[in-house]
Amino acid sequence: MKKSGLSSLSKKQKTIISCGLILSAAVCILSFCLWARSFKNPQNVKPLTEEQSLSLNAVLDQTYPLNRGNDLKPLPYPIVQAQLDVQSGSAILIDTSNGCVLFEKNADEVIPPASITKLFVMYIVFKEVQEGNLSLDELVQPPESSWAINMPPSSSLMFLGQGHKVTVRELLKGLAVASGNDAAIAVANKVSGSTKAFVERMNYEAKALGLTNTYFVEPSGYSEKNLTTARELAKFCRIYINTFPQSLSDFHSLTEIRYPLKENLPSWQQSKGDTMAVYQKNTNPLLGVLEGCDGLKTGFIFESGYNLALTCQRQGVRYLSVTMKGPGKGSKQGNYYRCQDGTTMMEWAFSSFADYDPKKHISQSYTVPTPGSKTKFINLVPAWNSTVTVPHLRAQTALEDAQNVVAEVQIPRYIYGGTECGKIWGQIQYKLGDTVLETVPLVADRQSLKSGLWGRFWGALATFTLRA
Template sequence: MQRQFFLLLLVIIPGLLLVAEDLEIHSRSAILLDASTGTVLFEKNADEPIPPASLTKLVTMHIAFQDIAMGKVHLDDIVPIPRAAWAINQSWGSSLMFLGPGQRVTLRELLLGLAVCSGNDAAVAIALYLAPSIEVFAERMNQEVQRLGLTHTHFVEPSGISEHNVTTARDFAAFCRFYIAEHPDAITNFHAVREFAYPKAENVPETYRDNPRTIVQSNRNTLLDTLEGVDGLKTGYIIESGYNIALTAKRGDTRFLAVLLGGPGRSSLQGGQIRAEDGTKLLEWAFANYKTLHLSPIPLPQPRIWKGTLNKTNLHIADAVIDRNTNMLSFTTSIHRGIKLNQNIEIFEPVVAPIQVGTIIGRLIISDNEGTLQQFPLTVDETIPKGNLIKRMIDALILCFIAFFKNIGLT
């Protein structure tokens, strides 16, 4: 079920997608979508393979949150810091939270070190806490993205420093949408945190507690403070990728998600500015033109089944995004539409057995005063075989009478 969720995740609705030429985006690859519905609103070279750089850390965090949810580890666990995770042992150019020998650090602090500081040392420490080696942890990352149907994504390590990690904007947007839905508290508790101070007195050996040399680092996502509604997710950069960002913002009931890969820049200052400009342009355009509507679907009828072993069956709304907690149906529409919504059900009668599970026999039509906004197929949720000969003959006779009376205008 979860794999199917991802394969159907990013949908393009005719009339909603803006062609790439209409927005000047400097990044080599980009995609913009409604985070609630998966509707793609803009894309540019969205299937080009590019190293994700530190966006990789979102997958590392996801694996950690999985283990926390299963009770294997806990946020307040004291995590050993192996030599491989010391800051001084990270690759040149690494972002760091400055882990070192003798320190005491919790898993929560390491996750903040990933989300805020983008620490490669934190990524290594988490990976080696959850797996016996970097290679084993990377294999778990790959198994997870494969399970989610992300066929163009592959990892060799958990920090993003390697150019051999690879993804596409489309794949990674799908992952981010899943990540936000699966770990909603991560936005507030980690990705929207503005700064992180480490090491503090409680983190260092007793002899250094009078002067722990605390370093305060600001979140690498500068749009947290400059663009309304932004609360995540992650920036990234290596030479081989350019400037990357997975960006999300929520205003009212609408959340948009953008992934930009391969941004240009001759310096970190210039690259960061161009990346921020691209992200701002996409999100502001999205909020100016689109919104997410949420509504409770009307009760579905049980249509009459003819010539089958059953007389009635239950219906299922297919291709729809329905919140499993609230039972609210969500879809994307123009900012100017959907002031007053109407729902109608159309059944393609007569419904005659045999019918396979998933067969479309009707549609749910959502409209406003300007016309149809969205249509969702209605499918049967069980296979219904043909009935016995007597049942088929009786139903055939009834259908003939119904057709006759329709023809003479009596029904």
């Protein structure tokens, strides 16, 4: 009777088969170990597609609106409210890089903005230029309604007149430097065809920016029925200068204007040359006086008092203040108090705070293995990456304190079984000594789908190597 199966094999054949099985097992084990160990060597993750980027930003914008949006916010650590000697009835001071409020006084009181209204006019013009609907060098023939002689009593003027030829750029200078009511009317008609239509546009833009207490009835700021608050003005000004930073160097920091020049005059006045030009200094009295001041806009009507939107930048740090209902009997005294208030707040801000920019100091992406999912690695990214406002606590200056900030990054060794886009898996904690300045979540930059049963099994085994 013949033997069957292994019993029929010779000893040599059995040895060969056994060695083959052992070798195959060893190859499998080695392959698995190499595959599992590959999770310990992070690879470059494919950049997000446009669709993935949009999905991530949508999730983060919805989850962290205060940190990613345009709203102003309190500092992320407790401070004692400064007792500043600010004479204005309403005031606010912010860090423009992140929207943190450093100081405020009656900041939600509704007050006419006066000529600060003109910043909204300039914002709309810059948007029109950005969208290709308008050119700064485009010529405008001021309509009769914008001539200086037709402006209300006591108006600030650029001195537009009949037959003048003026560029959009010159009108913006007239708004920023001379605070010309005539320039505001000319721009309104150029952009929207009528003052009424332009005011509707102003209110549309204010609503789109979430300025619920801001409302306009005309574009120059002359009317007391234009309304806003110091907080909303600060929010708008931050958006304005962050969106159009060139507005500061090209317009708001200009110290003077001369208009009309010969080139602006109609043919019947050309023989007068530049003799009709009116020289006017910038209405902002702190330009060239307060270190780093390069804007922004003054405003005054009797119902508002002396208003000032002020911004200064020193060593890369920019602050912005808004003061409204400033006291004063006459422009000389009014300017004195708004200069005093602006200087007080700015000097206090620069001596008490500085900015730490995470993007300049630490990585903004951390690769983590994802065993048990269809994606081998994903990146963890900060939920927001704005600067951190650092208080002056230890060093000789606030800037030195900012240089001593330490970022502690906490991330998992691995993420098993996939993840949703935007899910929190770690954090970055910014500290100055023992003081925690801010904690920012680290989130998955994309979705990673869970593997099938077999993939999850091998992924679970791989986690043992990642724990070592």
